[in-house]
Amino acid sequence: MNLVIDIGNTHTKLAWFEQGKLIDMLRHEAGDYTDVISIVNKKPADKAIVSSVGSLVREMITELEKAHKKLIILDHNTPLPICISYGTPETLGHDRIAAAAGARHIYPNRNVLIIDMGTAITIDFLSADGKYLGGNISPGLHTRFRALNEYTAKLPLVVRDVNFPFFGTDTQSAIVAGVQQGIVFEIDRYMEEFALLHSNCEFIITGGDANFFVSKLKRLIFAVPELVLTGLNFILEFNASGRKQ
Numbered sequence: 001m002n003l004v005i006d007i008g009n010t011h012t013k014l015a016w017f018e019q020g021k022l023i024d025m026l027r028h029e030a031g032d033y034t035d036v037i038s039i040v041n042k043k044p045a046d047k048a049i050v051s052s053v054g055s056l057v058r059e060m061i062t063e064l065e066k067a068h069k070k071l072i073i074l075d076h077n078t079p080l081p082i083c084i085s086y087g088t089p090e091t092l093g094h095d096r097i098a099a100a101a102g103a104r105h106i107y108p109n110r111n112v113l114i115i116d117m118g119t120a121i122t123i124d125f126l127s128a129d130g131k132y133l134g135g136n137i138s139p140g141l142h143t144r145f146r147a148l149n150e151y152t153a154k155l156p157l158v159v160r161d162v163n164f165p166f167f168g169t170d171t172q173s174a175i176v177a178g179v180q181q182g183i184v185f186e187i188d189r190y191m192e193e194f195a196l197l198h199s200n201c202e203f204i205i206t207g208g209d210a211n212f213f214v215s216k217l218k219r220l221i222f223a224v225p226e227l228v229l230t231g232l233n234f235i236l237e238f239n240a241s242g243r244k245q
Contacts, residue, residue: 001016001017001018001023001045001046002016002017002018002045002046002047002048002049002233002236002237003015003016003017003040003043003045003047003048003049003068004016004017004048004049004051004229004232004233004236005036005040005048005049005050005051005064006051006052006095006098006228006229006232007030007036007050007051007052007053007054007056008030008053008095009030009053009119010029010030011027011028011029011030012027012028012029012030012036013025013026013027013028013229014026014028014036014039014040015226015229015233016043016045017233020233020237022226022229022230022233024043025226025229026039033056033057033059033060033063036060037060037063037064037067040063040064040067041067044067044068045068046068046069046070047068047069047070047071047072047236047240048064048067048068048070048071048072048236049071049072049073049074049232049233049235049236050064050071050072050073050074051074051094051095051098051228051232052074052094053093053094053095056073061073070236070239070240072235072236072239074094074097074098074232074235075094076089076090076092076097078235078239079238079239080097080101080235080238081101081104081105081130081234081235081238082100082101082104082126082130082131082132083130083131083132084097084132085131085132085133085134086132086133086134087134093122095116095228096116096122096124096135097132097231097235098227098228098229098231098232098235099114099116099122099124099206099227099228099231100114100124100126100132100231101231101232101234101235101238102224102227102228102229102230102231102232102234103126103202103204103227103231104126104130104231104234105230105231105234106204106222106224106227106230107202107204109128109129110128110200110201110202111125111126111127111128111194111198111199111200111201111202112125112126112201112202112203112204113125113190113191113194113201113202113203113204114126114135114204114206114227115187115190115203115204115205115206115207115210115221116205116206116207116210116227116228117140117141117183117205117206117207117208117209117210117212117213118140118207118208118209119140119142119143120137120138120139120140120143121137121138121139121140121141121183121186121187121207122135122136122137123135123136123137123138123190125194125198127198128200138186140207140209141160141179141180141183141209141212142159142160142209144179144182144183145157145158145159145160145175145179148175148179155171155175156171156172156175158172158175158176160176160180160209160212161176161180162212164176164177164180164181165177166181183213184213184216184217187205187213187217188217188218188219191203191217191218191219191221192218192219195219202222203219203220203221203222204221204222204223204224204227205217205221205222205223205224206223206224206225206226206227206228210223210225211223211225
């Protein structure tokens, strides 16, 4: 059994995989690493991989090494089942690396556009021969709402609305429609352009706001909520097997 640990800014996800299948997952508030170790010790695994947005505490790494026969700490030097063609690989987010690996696992030998909708919206492209060619970053849904509220004198802070109009008729609906319809236009255009530029292009959407938008897009798109976890497990298995990209 494999353990995948994805440490974000606000939450830590722990996921257990068996023969490539996600069999269990826990979501824990980010905080004291001893909480994570306690959970890990109650459900041990053979191999583990850790991805973190920040630096890991040395004591946590030591405890994880004790609990597993093989431990991978993901960084830009980790052997990958994809090739990273990026000018500054050391600054490339681990979540983007893992999402690209997950896309490779789901769609081997296909061009894939990966749309991750969270605090930021990332648009990343993986070629059919397994090369990560880069992508774009823009503010996510809730980040856009907060920016309008924080950087203006009078605009209110609003939340997403599943019944948003195409065009606003008051300030509240203008913000909701402007932000949400703007994101729909943005994603639709990306998919339109990549479908023209790359034959046999597949589209994957993931992240916390993926399910909110997936039905509102023009093109059929595959929603994979746990794409990052799937990719981390793929990277772990790739290293355990000793293969080289």
